[in-house]
Amino acid sequence: MKLTTTLMASTALVVAAGSAFADGHAKMADSMTVVSWGGAYQKSQQNAYTIPYKEMHDGLEVVWDESSAEAVAKLRAMDEAGSVTWDVVDVVAADALRLCDEGLAIEIDPEKDLAAAPDGTSAEEDFGELLVGDCFIPQIVYSTTFGYRTDMVAEGVDPPSQICDVFDLEKYPGKRSLEKRPINNVEWALLCDGVAKEDVYDVLATEEGQQQALDKLATIKDDVIWWSAGADTPQLLADGEVFMGSTYNGRLFAAIEEQKQPIGMMWDAQVFDLDGWIIPANLPEDRLHRAMDFVKFATDTQRLADQAKYISYGPARASSAPLVGQHAELGIDMAPHMPTDPNNAANTFLYNYEFWADYRDDIDAKFQAWLAQ
Amino acid sequence: MSDLTITVPRPPLPGFTLPLTAVLGAIFGFVAGNVYGQPWIGALGGAAVGVVIAYLAHAMSHKRTATRWGIIAVLALAGLLAGGLGAALSGVIIGAVMSWFAYWLDSGDYRKNVPIYYSAGQTLWYNSFLFICGLVFFFLIAPLLPVMWLSFNAEDFFTFTPEMLNFQAEGYSLKHYRNFLGTEEWMTPLKNSLIIAPFATFISVSLGTLAAIGLSQSHVPGRQAIMAVLISPMIVPLIISATGMFFFYAPLGNWLEANLGLSQNFVGYVKVILAHAALGVPFVIITVTATLVGFDRSLTRAAANMGADPITTFFRVQMPLILPGVISGGLFAFITSFDEVVVVLFVGSAQQQTLPWQMFTGLREQISPTILAAATILVTVSILLLATVELLRRRSERLRGLSPG
Numbered sequence: 001m002k003l004t005t006t007l008m009a010s011t012a013l014v015v016a017a018g019s020a021f022a023d024g025h026a027k028m029a030d031s032m033t034v035v036s037w038g039g040a041y042q043k044s045q046q047n048a049y050t051i052p053y054k055e056m057h058d059g060l061e062v063v064w065d066e067s068s069a070e071a072v073a074k075l076r077a078m079d080e081a082g083s084v085t086w087d088v089v090d091v092v093a094a095d096a097l098r099l100c101d102e103g104l105a106i107e108i109d110p111e112k113d114l115a116a117a118p119d120g121t122s123a124e125e126d127f128g129e130l131l132v133g134d135c136f137i138p139q140i141v142y143s144t145t146f147g148y149r150t151d152m153v154a155e156g157v158d159p160p161s162q163i164c165d166v167f168d169l170e171k172y173p174g175k176r177s178l179e180k181r182p183i184n185n186v187e188w189a190l191l192c193d194g195v196a197k198e199d200v201y202d203v204l205a206t207e208e209g210q211q212q213a214l215d216k217l218a219t220i221k222d223d224v225i226w227w228s229a230g231a232d233t234p235q236l237l238a239d240g241e242v243f244m245g246s247t248y249n250g251r252l253f254a255a256i257e258e259q260k261q262p263i264g265m266m267w268d269a270q271v272f273d274l275d276g277w278i279i280p281a282n283l284p285e286d287r288l289h290r291a292m293d294f295v296k297f298a299t300d301t302q303r304l305a306d307q308a309k310y311i312s313y314g315p316a317r318a319s320s321a322p323l324v325g326q327h328a329e330l331g332i333d334m335a336p337h338m339p340t341d342p343n344n345a346a347n348t349f350l351y352n353y354e355f356w357a358d359y360r361d362d363i364d365a366k367f368q369a370w371l372a373q
Numbered sequence: 374m375s376d377l378t379i380t381v382p383r384p385p386l387p388g389f390t391l392p393l394t395a396v397l398g399a400i401f402g403f404v405a406g407n408v409y410g411q412p413w414i415g416a417l418g419g420a421a422v423g424v425v426i427a428y429l430a431h432a433m434s435h436k437r438t439a440t441r442w443g444i445i446a447v448l449a450l451a452g453l454l455a456g457g458l459g460a461a462l463s464g465v466i467i468g469a470v471m472s473w474f475a476y477w478l479d480s481g482d483y484r485k486n487v488p489i490y491y492s493a494g495q496t497l498w499y500n501s502f503l504f505i506c507g508l509v510f511f512f513l514i515a516p517l518l519p520v521m522w523l524s525f526n527a528e529d530f531f532t533f534t535p536e537m538l539n540f541q542a543e544g545y546s547l548k549h550y551r552n553f554l555g556t557e558e559w560m561t562p563l564k565n566s567l568i569i570a571p572f573a574t575f576i577s578v579s580l581g582t583l584a585a586i587g588l589s590q591s592h593v594p595g596r597q598a599i600m601a602v603l604i605s606p607m608i609v610p611l612i613i614s615a616t617g618m619f620f621f622y623a624p625l626g627n628w629l630e631a632n633l634g635l636s637q638n639f640v641g642y643v644k645v646i647l648a649h650a651a652l653g654v655p656f657v658i659i660t661v662t663a664t665l666v667g668f669d670r671s672l673t674r675a676a677a678n679m680g681a682d683p684i685t686t687f688f689r690v691q692m693p694l695i696l697p698g699v700i701s702g703g704l705f706a707f708i709t710s711f712d713e714v715v716v717v718l719f720v721g722s723a724q725q726q727t728l729p730w731q732m733f734t735g736l737r738e739q740i741s742p743t744i745l746a747a748a749t750i751l752v753t754v755s756i757l758l759l760a761t762v763e764l765l766r767r768r769s770e771r772l773r774g775l776s777p778g
Contacts, residue, residue: 038739232740239530
């Protein structure tokens with residue numbers, strides 16, 4: 001009896017509250033689920049985006065879901081089941097393109113939906129060529145690059161500084177950790193097998209080129225530990241289990257500057273990639289308005305520059321770069337740790353989205369078969 | 374009687390004690406040498422130490438305690454000189470084990486617990502059997518120990534730092550415990566787990582017990598088929614159940630939200646609790662069915678004969694007798710819900726994030742020892758809970774006079 005009364009009372013309350021809101025000012029939902037990657041990256045987003053945003057909007061509840069790694073699969077399932085519980089989703093550019101093609105993310109008009117730079121430059125111009133696809137709102141530029149144990153370099157040998165040092169087992173003996181997928185690895189292999197940078201993707205498009213890359217990787221296969229999560233390489237480096245390994249530059253920054261591990265950065269041939277927001281399709285009106293409002297705020301010039309106080313990923317707007325300051329806790333200048341800093345970006349590689357969209361399944365299958373040999 | 378004490382002949386030193394102790398020493402030496410990248414030299418050195426200890430044990434057989442302390446002290450000192458405090462501790466352990474082993478062999482104690490007529494082979498098997506049993510326990514428990522140790526790491530990696538191995542204070546910290554107990558990131562999932570698991574347990578225990586009692590009646594048609602269906606969540610791969618549940622509960626949740634005006638958050642909890650209850654039911658059915666086998670049906674007839682209605686009979690007669698089965702089924706159901714990560718990943722949304730879910734994402738995205746701190750706390754709590762339940766059970770058995778202890 002008591003339970004029924006309570007249930008009925010609370011139901012009545014909820015209904016009353018719902019209708020009161022519908023009449024009132026707010027077309028925006030007062031709760032928002034943001035999907036991200038967890039860890040230091042998510043913390044930087046909380047500090048730079050949601051904490052100030054919540055201060056501006058009283059009573060807003062922000063729920064974080066650390067599911068970006070499964071974003072594509074989960075959004076598909078949610079869409080089929082007709083209950084999309086996410087409002088704003090942080091994904092890498094490649095996933096954003098897939099979601100956009102499948103109609104699971106809404107299209108964005110940069111002029112209308114995103115804030116202009118403080119000096120009046122339009123958002124479209126400010127983001128420039130980083131606006132890949134119609135649904136993707138770029139947030140950061142990150143890179144996949146190498147770290148090495150400074151205390152494991154042999155006496156009288158220069159620390160590794162070229163990408164091809166990864167393949168030089170004589171000069172730099174020891175295990176390497178590489179990501180357990182072909183992307184980036186095959187490009188690096190070809191670069192170190194005498195292929196010119198501008199020809200890499202042309203060569204990779206051919207059967208022989210793919211075999212050539214795998215053959216080059218085979219020369220170090222016995223010394224490779226394959227990783228699948230971004231946290232693996234920092235852990236392996238901290239353990240001294242590998243001499244050098246690839247991972248995201250922000251992870252290496254955290255291991256070097258925050259954890260004080262004896263690790264050095266090797267920026268040569270770092271591969272740039274983008275990460276940013278998408279908004280799922282078919283959201284109810286009030287949640288859609290909330291999501292659009294939040295994304296417009298979170299990708300303005302100041303907010304993107306603020307994020308760089310907490311993590312060493314480069315802001316996606318050109319106008320944010322001069323505003324990048326010092327690390328919020330360590331007080332060191334962040335600009336030299338950005339992958340986009342001129343000193344670090346002397347030799348870079350931009351992930352070719354179109355190529356990998358076309359060839360990913362094919363090369364993936366070959367790579368996995370090669371791994372199993 | 375006293376003149377009947379059996380004296381075991383002392384085994385020969387060169388043919389028995391010496392080689393066996395040397396082999397044990399070589400094993401320890403191999404492990405220790407591995408730390409310095411020289412396992413075979415270590416094994417050789419270990420064997421030499423083994424020979425010395427065996428000889429000492431043989432020569433000083435009457436001063437057992439003093440000699441053992443001496444051996445321990447020497448090895449601890451050697452460890453201290455070679456690698457600091459951590460190595461000294463290893464020295465103490467190795468010294469204790471090896472000196473015990475040498476005396477155990479040399480004094481003939483290894484034959485103490487076997488009948489005098491046992492052949493050498495039978496004695497060997499008896500002792501190997503004990504040794505294998507010990508190994509089984511070791512392999513079950515040992516993986517937990519580094520987890521607990523590492524949870525006090527001062528660094529953010531799963532790595533034993535030199536400071537940790539040498540027991541220096543700066544290598545240790547409670548920061549991962551502070552991070553676990555002091556942040557929303559971990560406390561919200563803990564709270565969610567503590568909301569979901571008891572409700573799910575309550576539902577599965579009630580439904581599972583009723584189902585087991587019904588299915589134990591001989592007149593129910595199609596008992597085997599019903600049983601098979603009810604047990605199926607335990608047999609079907611979890612990922613399949615999870616996918617099915619996702620598509621089953623999503624429209625149900627939408628309907629509840631749209632027609633009853635319930636909040637999305639509340640509906641989320643309902644969905645996860647129902648899903649976990651379905652997973653827990655088979656455990657309750659199986660344990661309760663097993664206890665019902667030993668239940669005497671004439672008791673319910675006797676109760677009916679004396680005028681009790683079926684409900685009174687159930688609560689006053691049947692329930693107390695099958696309670697152990699109900700409780701252990703409930704424990705299984707609770708653990709199933711508390712440990713479950715696959716179904717909640719599918720059915721729940723971020724507001725219902727449970728502890729295993731947080732551990733899972735935490736482990737994939739950032740290998741942080743906070744997970745180890747969480748694991749240590751959970752293991753400690755589980756041990757305390759199980760110990761309490763066991764103590765209570767023994768106490769009630771004693772009170773009812775069922776056990777002699």
